Amino acid sequence: MGTNGADALSALADPTRRAIFECLARGPKAVGLLAEQLPVSRPAVSQHLRVLKDAGLVTDQADGTRRVYRIDRRGVDAIHAYLDQMWGRALRSFQETAERLAAQEQNGPPEGDRREEERP
Amino acid sequence: MGTNGADALSALADPTRRAIFECLARGPKAVGLLAEQLPVSRPAVSQHLRVLKDAGLVTDQADGTRRVYRIDRRGVDAIHAYLDQMWGRALRSFQETAERLAAQEQNGPPEGDRREEERP
DNA sequence: ACGAACCGTAAGTCTGTACTTACCGACTCT
């Protein structure tokens, strides 16, 4: 819980949660103020904030009876890291198959020339 | 449809879909081969691939009776762009409030010193 | 041309979850 790309990803999947996230990106806000600008009830906002907090996307801070929420960079970074990892894997895979094809061509011209994807 | 951060985000929210995405990151694969390595049926994989394709996260290419899927950079970039936009907003907001606080301090020492978040 | 392989779609079921109302604790100010 916290700095996990998968959790952050699924947290930002819900439209209402994205709306909350985008609203907090414009500046820190208290829960009630957040609920006023959204088409859902205050308890719903609380529940969403819980999910966003568990995903490391927001942090909360007490201010009297209010709780002020703001965006947390950790969750954002976690998603970035996840995507970079995946895309890096894909790039390495592309390079590998390219090298394999080049080596194949050097030896002998292939006859049963199937396409180049993984075979178990 | 295609290069939208929100769609790509919610597409990668499902665990099975993430598994498919991660599997394709290791290299392009056909649908049946993909289904063998996953705990769900082949039609389920087809439906997930449809969602991933609509989100711009994968592309498909016919190869005889098979369809080979591979990762598409556009969806990944869309998510990156969305997150960067949000975090950029947050940074600008931080800077604004910091400047406002500095100006406030220069004029007169604040008395009713409430915390600095947005008031409607 | 016929059978086989591969894949997408249709229809139906069932679980997860987003939402509501109701309730209760924490903090503030007079």
Add this chain to the structure above:
DNA sequence: AGAGTCGGTAAGTACAGACTTACGGTTCGT
């Protein structure tokens, strides 16, 4: 201390969507 404000939690409902089986269309090999 008591009234008022703010916010998290509980319980219950309703809808989205993930999965299955069954079916049909397309392409390849013999």
